[in-house]
Amino acid sequence: MNGAVAVETLGCRLNQAESEAMATALVQAGYQLVSPRGGADVYILNTCTVTHVADRKCRHLLRVARRRNPQALIVAIGCYPERAPEELGRMDEVDIVLGNDEKASIVHILPDSGAVGPVSVTGSSTAFRTRSMVKLQEGCSQFCSYCIVPFVRGRERSRPIGEVVSEVGKKVSAGYREATLTGTEIGAYEPGLAALVRRILAETSVARLRLSSLRPRDLTPQLLSLWDDDRLCPHLHLPLQSGSDAVLHRMGRPYSVADYRAAVGAVRETVPDVAITTDVVVGFPGETDEDFEESYRFCRMMGFAGIHVFSYSDRPGTAAAGMPGKLSPREKGGRSKKMLELATESGGCFRQQFIGRSMMVLWERETERGVWVGLTENYIRVFGRSCQPLMNTLTPARLLGWRNGHLWATPEPSSTRVPRALCRGATRESALSM
Secondary structure, eight states: OOEEEEEEEOOOOOOOOHHHHHHHHHHTTTTTTTTSOOEEEEEEEEEEEEEEHHHHHHHHHHHHHHHHOOOOOEEEEOOOOOOOOHHTTTTTOOOOOOOOOGGGHHHHHHHHHTOOOOOOOOOTOOOSSSSSHHHHHHHOOOOTTTTOOHHOOOOOOOHHHHHHHHHHHHHTTTOOOOEEEOSGGGGSSOOOOOHHHHHHHHHHHSSSSEOOOOOOOOOOOOGGGGGGGTTTTTEEEEOOOOOHHHHHHHTTTOHHHHHHHHHHHHHHHHHHHHEEEEEEEOOOTTHHHHHHHHHHHHHHHHTTTTEEEEOOOOOSSSSSOOOOOOHHHHHHHHHHHHHHHHHHHHHHHHTTTTTOOOEEEEEEEEETTEEEEEETTTOOOOEEOOOOOTTTOOEEEEEEEETTTEEEEEOOOGGGGGOOOTTTTTOOOOOOOO
16 A cells, blocks of 8 residues: 545535645645545545535445445545434444544544555645635534534634635645635634735735635625725625525524625625625425525526525424424425526526626646636636646636537637726627637
């Protein structure tokens, strides 16, 4: 055995940030990072337990990992073990079950558990991706009626502001072009999200800074004013959960539909070309046909760039698990299908308005010879052709149109860069031939 470790992740961006941190620590300790689909001596699954579907996916991935690597040490870590360690402990495929607090100690835990020791690693193995996730806080004190997260992540707690700024600076020095600030509730960051973002923009040379999930009340004038800096990406994820006030009340969400609409309006007035993505739960206990249609109409009116649709799932110990009015799987499935169709339509309409425009693209990887994939600043995934290497470069690209389900773009010379503020009135051009 050669000390090869695979790290696989399910769930939120906070999980992605913690997986990145674990992988980086393991590489720095001398382990070799390999693909979960390759041969590994240690396989680590960073789990999610937000729904029963997430639980099922975790168990499936653990079984697949054992089939691929019969002799490997299989580690389940994270939120699922926090909720139900005994379930994972009963799985023949799992050797070690660890909670969220043990992620930071993974380098020390593996040798203590009989895992093969570290080996020397050459090359740029510390490069986990071209975009880095930076954790600034974790935990949630909201306790929405359906949500298991406060039970598995605990109450809100923040990292020191200097520590977060320093980490972003180190990621920039390591070659990352983009950093995403993530956590369970980043709007609850102390001493304030706006203060943190302002310091990162002032004290680091990060090319792009992106924020993860926010709440309507987090979008203060002080925070919105920071989008005057082009490095702060025009992309916000604002979980809605339902467009019905009656359902929001039963969920225990701390806003109304009107509050949400006002927050979206303020963002769109301030941030040009902003992409607003959201989460929607369908089939919450007691959700009537009228409630669902109200939510559906609201989502259509909002014109989201993306909608993540979840069918309600009982989570043991939450208030909603004991609520009456549970919907059948058939009812939830029908509503989910309709909302997913809207998600596809809405996302397509958002992207269509940028065809013919020049956008800044961070190119992430080569998918096949001469074909590269990357993200615009407002989170549109595009494909482009270039015989020159583009990985981890930030270039203008003109969006051309759709082909085989993908949006294609032509990389342009960097001198064609147009400031975001001047792009607001750009005229859409006809899609160019590909």
